[in-house]
Amino acid sequence: MNDNDTVAAICSGVGSAITIVRISGKQALDIGNRVWKSTGNILSYSTKRQMLLGRFYSENDNVGETAMAVFMPGPKSYTGEDVVELHAHGGSFNAKRIIEEVILAGARPAKEGEFTYRAFMNGKMDLTQAEAVSDLITANSTMAMHLAEKQMNGALGRKISNIRNILINILAECESRLDFPEEELDFTPVKQQKKDLTNILHELEYLYRTRIEGNILREGISAVIAGRPNSGKSSLLNILLGYDRAITTDIPGTTRDTLEEIANIRGIPVKLIDTAGVRLSSDPIEEIGINRTLSSLKRSQVTIWLLDASAANLNEEVVELENRLKNKTNTIVAWNKIDLLEKEKERTNTSTVLPKVNFPNVKISVKEEIGINELLDIFEKTVWNHPHLNEPEVAVSARHAEYLNEAISVIPGALATLQEMDWELASSNIKTAVNALGCIIGEDASVDIYETIFSKFCIGK
Numbered sequence: 438m439n440d441n442d443t444v445a446a447i448c449s450g451v452g453s454a455i456t457i458v459r460i461s462g463k464q465a466l467d468i469g470n471r472v473w474k475s476t477g478n479i480l481s482y483s484t485k486r487q488m489l490l491g492r493f494y495s496e497n498d499n500v501g502e503t504a505m506a507v508f509m510p511g512p513k514s515y516t517g518e519d520v521v522e523l524h525a526h527g528g529s530f531n532a533k534r535i536i537e538e539v540i541l542a543g544a545r546p547a548k549e550g551e552f553t554y555r556a557f558m559n560g561k562m563d564l565t566q567a568e569a570v571s572d573l574i575t576a577n578s579t580m581a582m583h584l585a586e587k588q589m590n591g592a593l594g595r596k597i598s599n600i601r602n603i604l605i606n607i608l609a610e611c612e613s614r615l616d617f618p619e620e621e622l623d624f625t626p627v628k629q630q631k632k633d634l635t636n637i638l639h640e641l642e643y644l645y646r647t648r649i650e651g652n653i654l655r656e657g658i659s660a661v662i663a664g665r666p667n668s669g670k671s672s673l674l675n676i677l678l679g680y681d682r683a684i685t686t687d688i689p690g691t692t693r694d695t696l697e698e699i700a701n702i703r704g705i706p707v708k709l710i711d712t713a714g715v716r717l718s719s720d721p722i723e724e725i726g727i728n729r730t731l732s733s734l735k736r737s738q739v740t741i742w743l744l745d746a747s748a749a750n751l752n753e754e755v756v757e758l759e760n761r762l763k764n765k766t767n768t769i770v771a772w773n774k775i776d777l778l779e780k781e782k783e784r785t786n787t788s789t790v791l792p793k794v795n796f797p798n799v800k801i802s803v804k805e806e807i808g809i810n811e812l813l814d815i816f817e818k819t820v821w822n823h824p825h826l827n828e829p830e831v832a833v834s835a836r837h838a839e840y841l842n843e844a845i846s847v848i849p850g851a852l853a854t855l856q857e858m859d860w861e862l863a864s865s866n867i868k869t870a871v872n873a874l875g876c877i878i879g880e881d882a883s884v885d886i887y888e889t890i891f892s893k894f895c896i897g898k
């Protein structure tokens with residue numbers, strides 16, 4: 438990426454009601470004033486950060502179109518450079534016309550993530566903050582969004598940077614001991630350095646462990662809803678999504694294909710998969726659906742097996758269920774239609790005893806909304822391995838974890854060599870850790886790293 442060019446991109450969504458075009462770089466002001474004009478104002482330092490009303494003009498168009506414009510001089514802008522934003526009427530055709538005109542006036546189309554890349558290069562944010570911008574855009578749950586916001590505010594970057602600074606100090610001391618062995622300088626006692634390193638090791642190990650939550654919140658959890666036809670699977674999907682996504686009827690075999698939707702369940706991003714009920718079927722389409730169910734069962738991280746508590750032959754179904762899910766951890770059994778059992782009890786005065794199952798299980802009624810919270814309690818516990826997770830302050834990504842692991846692996850060696858007063862080896866170990874942590878925040882990272890990170894962004898960010 439050439440950082441000297443002035444770049445521009447459509448920042449609003451395709452076909453949205455308002456088109457926002459952002460221009461960033463040395464020529465931003467000039468280009469802005471060429472395509473946008475107002476009777477009373479021009480974009481200038483005296484009108485900085487004010488949204489002005491005017492008109493956008495394209496070539497051979499003397500009428501123009503109502504548009505707002507704002508000039509945000511660097512370094513107090515998102516990218517740290519001069520930025521002009523045009524806010525015009527939306528529509529994909531109109532958006533295209535505006536960006537084309539801006540490019541004709543001298544801007545280059547911005548690449549994926551180039552605005553954020555520039556912000557990073559201009560010291561507006563560290564690499565973890567830049568990554569969090571992308572995390573925020575792709576977040577699918579409240580907890581994922583809050584995590585991205587915290588990381589964007591520097592929660593992770595500051596931690597890494599503080600640890601790295603302590604390591605740099607220890608490294609500097611080791612190097613001066615090496616360079617001036619004879620001199621009685623005021624060095625930190627080795628005992629203290631070892632103590633500091635041990636604390637750092639614990640902190641890095643803690644951060645490394647957060648990759649599990651980080652992965653769940655960034656990638657989401659896949660949960661399949663399975664069971665016999667008519668047990669209420671699609672009804673459960675709808676209630677968990679909060680809207681009627683799947684068709685539900687009392688005709689067994691209504692859902693013939695698998696259906697996937699993202700839900701925000703207790704702050705966790707969950708890919709919910711509704712499936713065709715598992716039964717022997719002579720309908721070839723239903724059979725394809727059933728095969729899809731079986732393959733989703735293999736792939737999903739959590740299984741919610743729904744049983745119709747009012748159905749006959751429940752013992753038989755439980756045997757089938759336990760055979761099918763024998764090796765599958767993270768299975769939850771929900772006895773649905775418990776309302777029907779209650780009614781039956783009132784009518785006949787005898788209560789039905791449900792068969793025993795060897796999975797965590799809960800009685801629910803999707804129709805009457807009974808037991809849904811209890812089901813979600815079990816779900817949450819299955820995902821986090823404990824009842825509830827407070828929103829994490831930090832949770833690292835797979836990329837961060839890789840470098841944390843590298844730093845963690847050299848600290849025991851650094852501790853041992855410090856003990857032996859082998860300053861050279863100690864320095865070399867600590868240097869590896871400093872570099873690894875630098876790659877996380879973008880201090881020692883290479884151009885390759887930037888390119889991989891920013892290429893995952895969308896255009897306009």
Ligand SMILES: Nc1nc2c(ncn2[C@@H]2O[C@H](COP(=O)(O)OP(=O)(O)O)[C@@H](O)[C@H]2O)c(=O)[nH]1
Nearest residue numbers: 667668669670671672685686687774802803804
């Ligand atoms: N009484 C009662 N009926 C339910 C309950 N949950 C679902 N149903 C009904 O059971 C039928 C089958 O539901 P559906 O969600 O299509 O089942 P699926 O085939 O497993 O997807 C529909 O008529 C639902 O209204 C429940 O908790 N109680």
Ligand SMILES: [Mg+2]
Nearest residue numbers: 670671691692
């Ligand atoms: Mg269904």
